[in-house]
Amino acid sequence: MSSFLELLGLFLLLMLPFLYETNHIFRYYFKFMMYYGIVSFNSIVLIPAFLTRPCDVRNLLWASTWCHRVSTLIGLRWELRGKEHLAKDQACIIVANHQSSLDVLGMFDIWHVMNKCTVVAKRELFYAWPFGLAAWLAGLIFIDRVRGEKARETLNDVNRRIKKQRIKLWVFPEGTRRNTGELHPFKKGAFHMAIDQQIPILPVVFSSYCTFLNDKKKILNAGRIVITTLPPVSTDGLTKDDIDVLMDRVRSQMSETFKQTSAEALQRYKPVMKGGITVSVASSASASVSVSTTTSSAPDDAVAVAAAVASSNSGYGQPTAYGAGAAKASLLKTL
Numbered sequence: 001m002s003s004f005l006e007l008l009g010l011f012l013l014l015m016l017p018f019l020y021e022t023n024h025i026f027r028y029y030f031k032f033m034m035y036y037g038i039v040s041f042n043s044i045v046l047i048p049a050f051l052t053r054p055c056d057v058r059n060l061l062w063a064s065t066w067c068h069r070v071s072t073l074i075g076l077r078w079e080l081r082g083k084e085h086l087a088k089d090q091a092c093i094i095v096a097n098h099q100s101s102l103d104v105l106g107m108f109d110i111w112h113v114m115n116k117c118t119v120v121a122k123r124e125l126f127y128a129w130p131f132g133l134a135a136w137l138a139g140l141i142f143i144d145r146v147r148g149e150k151a152r153e154t155l156n157d158v159n160r161r162i163k164k165q166r167i168k169l170w171v172f173p174e175g176t177r178r179n180t181g182e183l184h185p186f187k188k189g190a191f192h193m194a195i196d197q198q199i200p201i202l203p204v205v206f207s208s209y210c211t212f213l214n215d216k217k218k219i220l221n222a223g224r225i226v227i228t229t230l231p232p233v234s235t236d237g238l239t240k241d242d243i244d245v246l247m248d249r250v251r252s253q254m255s256e257t258f259k260q261t262s263a264e265a266l267q268r269y270k271p272v273m274k275g276g277i278t279v280s281v282a283s284s285a286s287a288s289v290s291v292s293t294t295t296s297s298a299p300d301d302a303v304a305v306a307a308a309v310a311s312s313n314s315g316y317g318q319p320t321a322y323g324a325g326a327a328k329a330s331l332l333k334t335l
Helices: 002-022 024-050 059-067 070-074 083-087 103-114 123-127 131-137 148-165 189-197 240-267 299-311 324-333
Strands: 076-081 092-096 117-122 141-143 168-171 201-206 223-229 279-282 288-291
Touching: 002 024, 024 059, 024 070, 024 131, 059 103, 070 076, 070 103, 076 083, 076 103, 083 103, 083 201, 083 223, 092 189, 103 117, 103 223, 117 123, 117 148, 123 131, 123 141, 141 148, 148 168, 148 189, 168 189, 189 201, 189 240, 201 240, 223 240
Parallel strands: 076 223, 092 168, 092 201, 117 141, 117 168
Antiparallel strands: 201 223, 279 288
């Protein structure tokens, strides 16, 4: 019986590389399992250290040192632009677009630049132990989005502290994470906070994940993401009557940057395509999008095509002899 179990274990172990290379669904779950598993393990290891200075935002620097290597393991590479804005020693409200839980890996990669920074997160994450406990000990701000008055009181207290201690507060103004190739409407909370304390808004934009991630199709491939920090937007002299104008201004800047950097990410596919070869990407509605070396570089078109590329999984992982299907597989695997 024991020898049978040993053989079965050996067989499953030998199957792992095959499944990883040929089955995008297995690869998707394996990468996320590795991501969450390593972060949870690091949380357990770091909790005793965090207890030496509980709820201190500097603890997040320790966490990022341990966790940022997960990106390399699952094939993600981050490129930071506008570093000088992010590195400035000042209190500010960072507003960033929210596409996936993978955003946290991008944050880990740049935390050493931000130095003193904490994050506003939904209260439910606190109960995802051991991560939730470690995050609380590292100074994350958990708010109850259902109880709006309580959330506002919490944020008001935090707001005064971040200005006094020159802490950066990271907020996802879209609220819910959505990987749809566009920015969604912003909530006003971050802008209220910035105006209340007359501290600047610092926009941070992650380029689209659509070229390598599709949660519905269970696709997670290697990816290269551009993180762009835009110049700070001053709130000096602004009042609550200016919130809508301020919010629209910031969102417009971020949306334009998102389209440009996402289009740039798509251009990285072009070296894989041979001149004159067109790759047809089938969507879930059985329509097709043609991608060729003459594809328009307009930002809106690029984001739409990138979404179609990541949405397709037919021919994925096939050897080069499969022609167009192989070209598409190369597109999916290479960024």
